[in-house]
Amino acid sequence: MTATTAPAQRTQRTQRTPRRPQVVLAVIPARGGSKGVPAKNLAPVGGIPLVTRAVHACRTAPRVTHVVVSTDDPAIAAAARAADAEVVLRPAALADDTATSEAAVLHALDAHESRHGHPVDVVVLVQCTSPFLTPGDLDAVASAVTDEGADTAVTVAPFHGFVWRDSDGDGGSDTAWDGYGVNHDKSVRPRRQDRPQDLLETGAAYAMTAPGFRAHRHRFFGRTRLVRTDASRVLEIDDPHDLTRARALAPLLDADRPAALPGRADIDAVVLDFDGTQTDDRVLIDADGREFVSVHRGDGLGVAALREAGLALLILSSERNPVVAARARKLGIAVLHGVERKDLALKQWCDEQGIAPQRVLYAGNDVNDLPCFTVAGWPVAVASAHAVVRGAARAVTTAPGGAGAVRELATWLLGPSLDPHTPRNPQGLQHSPDHPVPSVPTDVQTHVPTHVHTDR
Numbered sequence: 001m002t003a004t005t006a007p008a009q010r011t012q013r014t015q016r017t018p019r020r021p022q023v024v025l026a027v028i029p030a031r032g033g034s035k036g037v038p039a040k041n042l043a044p045v046g047g048i049p050l051v052t053r054a055v056h057a058c059r060t061a062p063r064v065t066h067v068v069v070s071t072d073d074p075a076i077a078a079a080a081r082a083a084d085a086e087v088v089l090r091p092a093a094l095a096d097d098t099a100t101s102e103a104a105v106l107h108a109l110d111a112h113e114s115r116h117g118h119p120v121d122v123v124v125l126v127q128c129t130s131p132f133l134t135p136g137d138l139d140a141v142a143s144a145v146t147d148e149g150a151d152t153a154v155t156v157a158p159f160h161g162f163v164w165r166d167s168d169g170d171g172g173s174d175t176a177w178d179g180y181g182v183n184h185d186k187s188v189r190p191r192r193q194d195r196p197q198d199l200l201e202t203g204a205a206y207a208m209t210a211p212g213f214r215a216h217r218h219r220f221f222g223r224t225r226l227v228r229t230d231a232s233r234v235l236e237i238d239d240p241h242d243l244t245r246a247r248a249l250a251p252l253l254d255a256d257r258p259a260a261l262p263g264r265a266d267i268d269a270v271v272l273d274f275d276g277t278q279t280d281d282r283v284l285i286d287a288d289g290r291e292f293v294s295v296h297r298g299d300g301l302g303v304a305a306l307r308e309a310g311l312a313l314l315i316l317s318s319e320r321n322p323v324v325a326a327r328a329r330k331l332g333i334a335v336l337h338g339v340e341r342k343d344l345a346l347k348q349w350c351d352e353q354g355i356a357p358q359r360v361l362y363a364g365n366d367v368n369d370l371p372c373f374t375v376a377g378w379p380v381a382v383a384s385a386h387a388v389v390r391g392a393a394r395a396v397t398t399a400p401g402g403a404g405a406v407r408e409l410a411t412w413l414l415g416p417s418l419d420p421h422t423p424r425n426p427q428g429l430q431h432s433p434d435h436p437v438p439s440v441p442t443d444v445q446t447h448v449p450t451h452v453h454t455d456r
Contacts, residue, residue: 022121024142025066025112025210026058028085028128029104031095032073036239041076043243045131046250047379047394050237051076054128055083061138063146064124066116070094070108082358088112101125102217109210120210122146125219130204131246132233132253141207144225151222153207157231159200160192199226202234247391261395262378264413268359269312271346271372272406274324274337276365277382278315280402293323294402302410302418303331309413309420312353316342318368343371350375363409365389365401380409 030051034040042049048056051069058067069080070088072095077087088111094104105125113120122145124138137155144153163182180186183198205227206219213219233253237243254260275281278299284292307313313333317324320338328335339345350357358377362369365385373379373392381393384400395412399405410418 021065022146023066023118024064024122024124024146025068025109025120026061026064026124026126026138027105027108028054028058028067028069028080028126029101029108030054030069030071030073030076030080030128031090031099031104032071032076033095033097035097037237037243039075040237040243041071041073041128042079043237044374044379044392044394045237045243045246046254047373047392049079050128050131051079052083053131054126054133055080055085057133057135057138058124058126059084061135061142063139063142066112066120068108068112070104086112086115101127102213102219106214106217109213123208123210123213125206125208127203127205127236129237130202130235131237131250132235133204134229134233137227137229138205140227140229141205141225144227145207145209148225149223150207150225151209151212152220153225153227154220155202155205155229156199156226157202157229157234159198159231160195161198199228200231200234202229203236204229204234244391248387251390251393251396261412262361264309266359267311267361267378267413269314269350269353269355269361270306270409270413271314271316271349271360271362271376273362273364273366273369274315274317274327275319276384276401277363278327278402278406280400281365281384291323295327296402296404296407298404299406300331302407303333305410305414305418305420307332311413312355314349316346316349316362316372318342341371342368343375346372346375361409361413363397363406 028051030041032039032041037043041051045053055067055069058064067085068088069076069085070090071077071080072090072092077089080087088108090104090107093099094107105123109120109123122142124142126133126138141153141155144150162184164179165182167178167180184190184195208219208221212221235242235246235249237246272278279293279295282294286292303313315324315328315333315335315337316339317335317337318339324337325335336345336349346360346362347357350360356377357375360376361378361380362372362376363380363382364372365382366389367386369389370392378395379393381390381396382399382401382405383397385393385396390396397405397408399408414420
């Protein structure tokens with residue numbers, strides 16, 4: 001019997017068109033006419049304007065493909081472009097107190113698609129008044145829509161509070177002031193563990209499918225995914241007190257951010273205040289009226305290493321005192337002292353040196369340094385600085401002024417060994433209890449008269 005073989009059947013493969021990567025557009029509404037906090041969206045927290053913080057968070061969120069800032073303000077637009085965001089200038093009708101965030105986002109969405117010629121799949125509304133929003137939060141709300149089937153998503157945080165409200169009334173009845181529980185029965189006081197978990201909308205980020213957002217013209221529709229975030233980072237800046245709290249929290253909540261400290265690649269110049277930054281801010285006076293201050297030998301070592309690394313260096317002080325000039329001569333760096341407007345002097349010096357202000361590290365300790373903080377790209381406060389100054393700084397040293405703070409700055413840029421030929425990775429050195437910033441012991445100090453200086 002002869003075996004026969006059936007003809008081979010040809011396998012037909014279906015050619016699939018590669019799926020287009022999803023376009024996720026982050027829109028940051030940032031108008032200039034804030035009344036509660038004037039120029040709010042440019043207010044620095046941790047030394048960085050709020051709008052810039054929001055752009056940075058968006059640009060480092062892997063799911064976000066494009067970032068747009070919607071504004072009517074030229075200064076906000078300039079800050080957004082400097083942070084590498086696209087800017088959409090909104091009309092006056094969308095910039096007054098009655099304009100909604102949704103209207104601004106729709107306008108920005110239309111402008112972006114018209115400008116680039118491609119449709120947006122997911123739009124993310126990002127509020128720059130939430131300064132501690134993380135890239136992970138943004139990724140989570142975006143992926144809830146792109147990958148998990150949600151139509152909308154919102155950042156929330158666990159909330160255990162008892163919410164109350166005044167009873168409705170005409171103001172004249174006895175019940176007008178009688179409060180009632182919104183999320184609880186006031187006649188029953190359950191234990192926390194027995195209550196259902198409430199979630200508080202953080203106001204930081206919202207994600208929506210772009211077609212659904214166009215159809216509903218609202219940030220919530222269809223299925224909404226609640227994206228849980230860290231409750232300790234929830235803060236919305238609506239009034240000056242919120243801004244003060246944000247600045248006080250920034251040194252703590254920003255410490256684990258990538259590039260929380262500058263590296264050599266970030267800085268072209270270091271400008272140092274004198275009193276309270278290079279000294280402990282005390283002056284000792286003897287019986288003859290002679291003044292004495294305390295300096296730190298390690299600071300001199302740090303300055304020498306920075307100078308050898310090729311950084312431009314300057315001492316900038318509002319005090320006209322022979323000790324300031326003598327210290328500068330000892331360190332071999334330039335000095336400007338007796339300066340009334342330190343910010344203007346800093347701008348002029350940067351212009352003369354051909355240095356971009358955003359590549360300047362400025363270290364100070366008191367409120368007269370705050371104007372310079374708005375000029376320099378890296379405003380730094382020493383650990384002993386006034387609380388307001390620490391809150392406005394982009395980074396804070398662990399060492400107090402006059403106790404090795406300048407040497408600590410040098411380790412940020414050059415590493416613990418202060419090797420000017422081995423630039424430090426800005427992400428490689430962080431403030432943490434397990435990896436403290438190296439500094440010279442503070443007992444290496446000498447009280448010196450104002451006309452004499454000791455150094456290494």
